[in-house]
Amino acid sequence: MEQRLRDEAKTLLEQGxxxxxxxxxxxxxxxxxxxxxxxxxxxxxxxxxxxxIVNNLSVFLTEIEGRVGIVAKGxxxxxxxxxxxxxxxxxxxIVILGVPxxxxxxxxxxERLAGKDRDELDDITRxxxxxxxxxxxxxxxxxxxxxxxxNCLGCEFPAPQEYDxxxxxxxxxxxxxxxxxxxxxxxxxxxxxxxxxFWKEEFSRCIRxxxxxxxxxxxxxxxxxxxxxxxxxxxxxxxWQDNLIFQVIRNIHVAGRCTDCGECERAxxxxxxxxxxxxxxxxxxxxxFHFKAGMDKDAPPLMTHYEYEEAEDLIR
Amino acid sequence: MRQESEWEPKLVGFLCKWCxxxxxxxxxxxRKKYPANIRIIKLPCSGRVDPLFITKAxxxxxxxxxVSGCHPGECHYQTGxxxxxxxxxxxxxxxxxxxxxxxxxxxxxxSASEAGKFGEVVTEVTKGLKEIGPNRLFxxxxxxxxxxxxx
Numbered sequence: 001m002e003q004r005l006r007d008e009a010k011t012l013l014e015q016g017x018x019x020x021x022x023x024x025x026x027x028x029x030x031x032x033x034x035x036x037x038x039x040x041x042x043x044x045x046x047x048x049x050x051x052x053i054v055n056n057l058s059v060f061l062t063e064i065e066g067r068v069g070i071v072a073k074g075x076x077x078x079x080x081x082x083x084x085x086x087x088x089x090x091x092x093x094i095v096i097l098g099v100p101x102x103x104x105x106x107x108x109x110x111e112r113l114a115g116k117d118r119d120e121l122d123d124i125t126r127x128x129x130x131x132x133x134x135x136x137x138x139x140x141x142x143x144x145x146x147x148x149x150x151n152c153l154g155c156e157f158p159a160p161q162e163y164d165x166x167x168x169x170x171x172x173x174x175x176x177x178x179x180x181x182x183x184x185x186x187x188x189x190x191x192x193x194x195x196x197x198f199w200k201e202e203f204s205r206c207i208r209x210x211x212x213x214x215x216x217x218x219x220x221x222x223x224x225x226x227x228x229x230x231x232x233x234x235x236x237x238x239x240w241q242d243n244l245i246f247q248v249i250r251n252i253h254v255a256g257r258c259t260d261c262g263e264c265e266r267a268x269x270x271x272x273x274x275x276x277x278x279x280x281x282x283x284x285x286x287x288x289f290h291f292k293a294g295m296d297k298d299a300p301p302l303m304t305h306y307e308y309e310e311a312e313d314l315i316r
Numbered sequence: 317m318r319q320e321s322e323w324e325p326k327l328v329g330f331l332c333k334w335c336x337x338x339x340x341x342x343x344x345x346x347r348k349k350y351p352a353n354i355r356i357i358k359l360p361c362s363g364r365v366d367p368l369f370i371t372k373a374x375x376x377x378x379x380x381x382x383v384s385g386c387h388p389g390e391c392h393y394q395t396g397x398x399x400x401x402x403x404x405x406x407x408x409x410x411x412x413x414x415x416x417x418x419x420x421x422x423x424x425x426x427s428a429s430e431a432g433k434f435g436e437v438v439t440e441v442t443k444g445l446k447e448i449g450p451n452r453l454f455x456x457x458x459x460x461x462x463x464x465x466x467x
Binding site: 194199241288309 | 335367371398415416440
């Protein structure tokens with residue numbers, strides 16, 4: 001799959017079909033990958049596809065001018081479709097190199113499972129629904145569902161929804177829907193006051209670095225409401241009240257665009273369980289309007305469209 | 317500090333000028349009684365309502381928010397209320413999930429001739445707010461509200 005990607009990417013650059021290739025290269029830390037954005041075909045051999053290609057690269061599409069070849073997993077491809085729906089990128093300007101994604105491995109979960117730091121692990125390999133973690137030359141086998149990211153466990157569409165080249169066949173899905181909604185279920189079991197206290201507690205830690213906003217492909221406003229000064233809706237000071245309003249409104253703004261890629265939660269430096277907000281909004285939109293983000297590039301975006309009869313039970 | 321018994325909820329109403337605002341006007345000119353707890357903000361359409369208005373009103377310490385617009389199919393701009401409906405629906409559901417009592421976020425369709433319905437809606441919403449008590453969501457410890465809401 002990796003070699004095919006390199007061949008395709010090289011051909012695209014050589015034939016001048018794209019100006020840039022966006023993909024993944026090995027990161028500076030063990031096992032990790034990092035985004036690679038290049039117009040130089042000598043860089044192409046650094047491209048990788050492995051179980052650690054975590055980032056949603058579609059966030060770069062709104063920043064890069066010109067035609068782009070982009071590596072996209074299932075959720076990333078939906079983010080791209082969502083950007084096309086919103087007229088943020090043109091379909092003809094992008095070549096989607098689709099990766100059928102069997103789920104991404106959460107290194108944090110591997111560390112907890114092995115009880116070792118990632119630097120002390122020799123190797124992590126995946127084979128179907130098993131994962132082999134090698135520590136001190138000893139191989140430990142576990143079900144892969146124990147180490148996949150929570151959002152991957154709840155993944156509905158592991159194969160790209162929109163692509164020009166599909167690199168390999170979609171494999172079986174290692175899903176654990178219950179585990180992917182664990183945080184939400186726990187919250188829904190609480191009385192409302194306790195839920196509010198929970199979020200108050202979480203957002204007291206928020207330092208308003210805006211990593212969640214910057215990493216999110218659906219958060220593409222030129223000017224965010226938090227930076228408006230006339231009126232100043234919220235203060236730039238990271239008080240929990242303002243932090244919570246920021247995140248509530250951010251979620252409402254990305255409703256119908258969020259594909260549950262989980263990047264916001266991974267980007268958060270203080271580990272606020274942001275996916276418990278985004279996933280809930282994803283489900284609300286699905287329940288109320290039978291809408292799933294990024295499925296059809298010709299469909300209108302959620303908030304520009306309506307049905308004559310819907311959500312009437314919420315209104316007097 | 318005020319006594320709890322004297323407490324009256326503060327409700328902010330975002331009303332469409334083509335229907336609900338005229339409905340509220342008619343309620344007044346028809347001498348219909350409804351609670352004075354509502355502070356009305358006139359908007360050109362319920363579609364003007366940004367979820368941020370609702371959240372910010374709660375942040376300022378208002379006890380409830382009422383958005384009111386034209387019945388489906390009767391929007392002066394054809395589709396404003398349909399768009400409002402989607403926004404309000406997700407806002408209400410999402411705020412409920414975060415821990416805001418759904419009674420604090422209300423919406424209604426009131427036409428220009430429905431002075432009676434306007435009175436009923438405001439009465440019911442105010443009654444509901446009295447039951448759930450003051451909005452202390454954004455209050456700091458020891459503070460009465462989170463708030464600068466006056467008037």
